[in-house]
Amino acid sequence: MTYPSSRLLNMRERLAPALWQLLTQAAQEAQERGWHLYLVGGAVRDVLLADESQPLLLEDVDLVVDGFHRAADVGAGVTLAKALRERYPNARLDVHGAFQTAALLWHNDPVLDSLWIDIATARTEFYPYPAANPEVEASSIRQDLYRRDFTINAMAARLTGRRGEALPLLDFFGGMLDLRSRQIRVLHANSFIEDPTRIYRAVRFAVRLGFELEPQTQDYIQYALESGVYERSLGANTRAPALETRLKAELKYILEAPYWQRAFQLIGSLGALRCLHPSLKLDPLLWWRVRLIDRWLRRFDPDQTLKHWQMRLEVLIAHLEPQERGKVAENLQLPIDSIERLQHLGQAQTEVVESLPQCQRPSEVVLLLRQYKLPTLVLIAVHSYRAIRRKLWHYFTNLATVQAPLNGNDLKRLGYKPGPHYKEMLDALLTATLDGVIQDEADAQAFLEQHYPRST
Ligand code: ATP
Known part of the structure; x- marks a missing residue:
């Protein structure tokens, strides 16, 4: 390992x-x-990669303080953040004690805009068991860099x-060389x-930057996936919650990016959906479903x-056996409505697939389907036959947007006494509208007079 300080970065410009x-x-403070x-x-990566003729927008900046191993300097990052906060009172200071890190955040600042600076103390990490949460101790910058994901x-x-x-x-670790040859390479086997999240990060950087996964790095991914370490940690419940959050x-980062399809295909070809569940694979049906939704x-x-x-993500999870879906959604800490949707999807699907073909009139279709929300129905759609x-x-x-020509206020205006029967009347009006029995307000009034004489 060399210390290639011969290269200098001109950041000021x-x-x-x-x-x-x-x-x-x-x-200066440090x-x-x-x-x-x-x-x-x-x-650093982005400065080295950026086209020099374009202004570089840095919104996330990571700083590391090297406290030279002195016990008193363990909280150096936090001390430095506090000192800076005194000079920049517009910044918000967040301290994360367990990891000896602090963040300074600006929000729509006239000068610094929405800048986010993380300040950490140089640290190394050891893993008490694989795929667990890192524990942190003070160490030098080289070790801090060694714990990072890729050379770049x-x-x-x-x-x-x-x-x-x-x-x-x-x-x-040869980051410059890898930047030049456009390779994503891990630092050790x-x-x-x-950390399984690194598989997804490797894919994200490869696709976003147009880099390749270096062949040995690909082998390490295969080795990790085949070792069963993720499955074991899933089964034994030894995954730290923080890992699920990072996963x-x-x-999220990948699935909301403009390049999500390419990233998803790469994840699929690596077989890396296994990190979510041992049986999850990107087969042609799943690929078709995610594009269809x-x-x-x-x-x-x-x-x-x-x-x-x-x-x-829900389509991925819904590709699993019904009894597995809720568990995976819970592990990933999806919102409660999403967990419940996935838990009950099988049942909703059966109901819709069995009942929808029986519906003759448009109103019957609406009565059946309006019990379900849009996300459930689109999930059902991509899991159903043509x-x-x-x-x-x-x-x-x-059908879903059809409205009756009269609403509750109109009923009041027409002299109907408000009460629980309004719902029945409005439903009857909607049904008649959907089925073409009434077309306009005059039809609707005539319909009401016939079926709901004014005394009701
Ligand atoms: P982006 O432009 O996508 O934000 P980034 O490199 O700044 O890219 P972050 O997720 O903000 O990515 O992480 C900041 C740095 O922290 C990374 O450059 C990397 O050195 C390190 N890092 C982040 N996640 C991991 C991880 N899972 N394992 C090791 N190092 C990581």
């Missing part, structure tokens, strides 16, 4: 002046306390002790055993009142 000033201030301060991870994310630019504008680049966060949602939920990424799908499509396009 690349960053907004206010951000450069803030980083300089942070470096230096006064005898610490080093580094810009690490994604920001494991570089640092030193902000302290510099002369002039350029920052020394720390690249212990056990990387994916330690969900990575899935997308079409339905674009058509029937164009304003995205539903979370489309979550509906894609004739059912057509009826559901017809329901959404022609």
